[in-house]
Amino acid sequence: MRRNAFKMKLKPGFAQAYKQRHDEIFPELRxxxxxxxxxxxxxxxxxxxxxxxxxQVLSDDFDESKIPASPIVKKWWAFMADIMxxxxxxxxxxxxxxxxxxx
Numbered sequence: 001m002r003r004n005a006f007k008m009k010l011k012p013g014f015a016q017a018y019k020q021r022h023d024e025i026f027p028e029l030r031x032x033x034x035x036x037x038x039x040x041x042x043x044x045x046x047x048x049x050x051x052x053x054x055x056q057v058l059s060d061d062f063d064e065s066k067i068p069a070s071p072i073v074k075k076w077w078a079f080m081a082d083i084m085x086x087x088x089x090x091x092x093x094x095x096x097x098x099x100x101x102x103x
Contacts, residue, residue: 001039001057005097008052009085015045017083018052028072037062052084053097 010018022043033041037059044053067073068091077090085093 001059002062003099003102004056004058005099006054007095007097008054008092010045010050010052011083011085012050014083015047015050018045018080021080021083026072026076029076032070032072036066 038056039059040055040057042055044055045051046053068089074090077086077092080086080092081090087093
């Protein structure tokens with residue numbers, strides 16, 4: 001297993017919508033992410049900056065390249081594009097975080 005963390009950005013005024021959409025995540029997306037080897041996935045919001053901090057535990061055989069190729073992921077990205085900072089393909093702008101401590 002390995003750990004992964006990254007940062008994304010939520011547009012102002014959309015904290016409740018972001019939480020609600022994730023509370024109602026597409027069941028097919030949830031299954032796909034688990035099948036890909038994402039064993040644990042949490043997202044935290046800093047409401048003062050609207051920064052989203054994501055933390056994942058990934059299986060040793062997790063293949064990151066499967067994520068952007070998936071139709072269900074593309075559907076989710078399009079669904080979320082109006083409330084997040086995104087790239088031209090609607091994928092979220094992701095800023096990797098470097099682990100500096102683990103206990």
